[in-house]
Amino acid sequence: DADVTQTPRNRITKTGKRIMLECSQTKGHDRMYWYRQDPGLGLRLIYYSFDVKDINKGEISDGYSVSRQAQAKFSLSLESAIPNQTALYFCATSGSTGELFFGEGSRLTVL
């Protein structure tokens, strides 16, 4: 089984709909991250969390919210999806070495 699991892997939705992307990990790491990847733009940080009570905005948090339900779970929500949120979303965790472990990604299309 994967150490970092994202659901759903693919989702097509319509403008204005609420979408939640879920992430769970079995690495036992405190640090979790949500990134978005667009062609030619690399990975950009949306939100990060260093423990259950710690949530921080990243570079591009507008239009997104997160919830850290437990050490192992970190969810990303789009309250009202818009087409320019069409992207590949990655959840990641890291431990004391700083190495990132990624989920397989969630491909979101907003029509």
Next chain:
Amino acid sequence: RKEVEQDPGPFNVPEGATVAFNCTYSNSASQSFFWYRQDCRKEPKLLMSVYSSGNEDGRFTAQLNRASQYISLLIRDSKLSDSATYLCVVNWGGSYIPTFGRGTSLIVHP
């Protein structure tokens, strides 16, 4: 704003060639550095950490130049399977906030 810059390429090289990528970073307080490899539509995976003294793993060599604020990745004897995007990652401060470069595309052809 903390910047991590990479030449997007693509670098198009024949099998057996040696190729080098650089990555520059803007924050001199950066703490740790990594190279990740990403295959098309897949998640990034760690290729190498980059240590101050430089480090080597088989055909791959990574180096850090703190004075000039860049890291490098050298790939010797390129293989077709090396074709991928190589992402530079810089962690800021003691809290390890990872920032990615946009990636450098490598295409190795027969």
